[in-house]
Amino acid sequence: MKEKKEDRRIGRTRRLMHEALMALIVEKGYEAITVQDILDRADVGRSTFYAHYRDKDELLLSCFEHLRTLFEQQQQALFAARRTGKDPEVHFILELFRHTRQHHKLYKAIAGKQSGEMILKYLHRDLYTMLIGPLTELIRNKKSPPVPIEITTHHLVSSLLSLMTWWLDNNMPYSAEKMDEIFRILTAPAIETAFGRKVEKKEYESIAGEHPSGSVNAFYSLFVDSGCCPDN
Amino acid sequence: MKEKKEDRRIGRTRRLMHEALMALIVEKGYEAITVQDILDRADVGRSTFYAHYRDKDELLLSCFEHLRTLFEQQQQALFAARRTGKDPEVHFILELFRHTRQHHKLYKAIAGKQSGEMILKYLHRDLYTMLIGPLTELIRNKKSPPVPIEITTHHLVSSLLSLMTWWLDNNMPYSAEKMDEIFRILTAPAIETAFGRKVEKKEYESIAGEHPSGSVNAFYSLFVDSGCCPDN
DNA sequence: CTTTTTTAGAACACAGTGTTCATTAATGAA
DNA sequence: TTCATTAATGAACACTGTGTTCTAAAAAAG
Incomplete structure (x- = not known):
């Protein structure tokens, strides 16, 4: 091997x-x-x-790819563990925040405001690529969304990265779980809209709760169930 | 003078x-x-x-300030016109998109992905400063929000800038009015949450409508009514 | 017309980049 | 251990771009 x-x-x-x-x-x-x-x-x-x-940029890129490999390996492990049924559900966003906390020095250097902007563009592009497919799949049979799927995806990725860098640059004052919750509160309604469904009041309230396993999670579990992680 | x-x-x-x-x-x-x-x-x-x-950066910054002055003067004029009661309501976000379309060549050079990242940081800082005060004021007497106001503000500004640059870099395929609507759909629920109010289904649906003048607009009209624009 | 201010243009020192090459040292396989 | 291979060293080099300085010329203001 x-x-x-x-x-x-x-x-x-x-x-x-x-x-x-x-x-x-x-x-x-x-x-x-x-x-x-x-x-x-x-x-x-x-x-x-x-x-x-070749130059400074290539070294930074190499650091970025090293970190991404670390995360992907951990995701693979979690994915495997989940298939055995021993672990609870794995949520991509939450795991990303957890991995960030775990390797916060690396993440701060690579994704913080002190780093090269180039990296954030790569991160954006990668996350966008991961998201656009599954999201498009989900709305396939729904009525046409009020916001184009490309914009929704772009918005989601920007929001996630904006939260990540804020978290890192402010020395992570909240837990990874709290950040995951914040991300849901700030973006879940928009996702529901993109999916073309009405937001029921009951559903909306559940978003603010602690990791509900209702329909809102359909989006988050995408990252696990649809094989959107590279090298799968 | x-x-x-x-x-x-x-x-x-x-x-x-x-x-x-x-x-x-x-x-x-x-x-x-x-x-x-x-x-x-x-x-x-x-x-x-x-x-x-002093250097290249200072020249770019000078261009940015020139553009900001242009926008502020136009806002002043609209604000004055509104006070006479002759004009309909003025919405900051919509006016920003309109001004972007009007001066799209300048905006693309200054806020597009080809420009220096430095400028986006300035823009972010400026918009954040404009927003944080009025938003804090609005939730003063409400119950503590599920998401800290700093994060909500940061998220809103990031979302707006992300939409702006996407629009510019994709040659503005939608009208300024459509972009304003998209911004509302993607962010209004989060604002309601930050305000500590439940989102009623009726209200939510009105967000997707054409520029409703209901409570959702409380946020947008802030930019006009609260004097958050510089040099007021 | 005269004074003041701005611009032109060339020369300069400086900092940083990326390449080359002969030399030295570490590595891994036999 | 020996030895061929591969990587690291360090100094020299050309090159690109920055920011400063100075004198002469041009343009504006009064």
Whole structure:
């Protein structure tokens, strides 16, 4: 399974540069960092850096992909555990907030306001791609929604990322569960609208409750049941 | 009133540089632009540029402030017209979309994805400052909201900007009125929640209607009635 | 017309990027 | 351990872009 013919030095050098960049982003912000800063912090040679990455952006992207792999592996594990029936339901958004808290230093460097804006665009694009399919599927047989599905999806992703960065940049004053709840309260009605259904008062109230397992969850469980996670 | 002791050359030079930057942003994106590009396009000397602006960012900021002034003047005029009772109600969000359409080339350069991310942060900060006060005032006597007012405000501003940039970057496929309606559908329920009131089905349905003048509008008319616009 | 202010243009030092190459060191396989 | 292979080092280099300075010329104001 594992292709382990990689030189140890490569992994070590890459790890050093990752760590250096993450630390520097938190300290002075991505834009202000020079390649020389990274070399000094990681204590590697200039030519070594360019042997691994084309430029600063590619290093940051590499850090981002590392974090995404971490999350995907954890999702895979949870997904597998769920299939055995031993675990409760897994909700993508909640797990994302939990993973963020668990690796908050990495997330803050990568998704916080100190990081490069480029990363947020990648995150947006990735989440958009994950969402647009299942959401389109869900409204297939419904009447045409009052808001185009592309805009709704775009709005949902922007809202999620906006909450994430707010949470990180304000030192996570609330629990992951609370953030998940906040996201639901702020966006669930819009999702119902996009699905073309009326919002019943009873349903709406249930949104503010603690993780209801009613129809509102249809959206959230999408991320687990529809195989929208990459590499599935 | 007007302090017109400014040398004609100053205005001309500044205008040339503004125009050059706007055009270049649309062409190749803000980050890729060098000072030399601006000098060539505007046909001004290098020392002239630095006599007016510290750097590229300050020039972009100057363009942004120019646009904001344009909008504020128009708002002032509408506000005045409304006081005479000759005009229908003025809604901040709708007027912002209308102004965006009216000056879409400027807005696309300044708020589109090709522009510097710095500007979106300024826009976010400005809108947040405009919103947070009136929103806090509105929930003063209500029960404590399920979502902190700071987060709700942050979310609203992010949603608005996300819609704005989507609209601009997709060549404005919908009318300003439609965008205003979309913004209401996607965010009004969250506002009601922040206000601590239950959303009645009748009210909710009215959101999707054409610019209802019911209680949902309490939020939107804030921008007109509460003097939250700068320089009032 | 005279004074004041702005602009032009070239020269400059400086900071940061990305490349090259000969040398040294670490690695992993035999 | 030996040894061929691969990676890291570090210094030198050309290059691009920034921001400053200075003198001469042009334009505006009075």
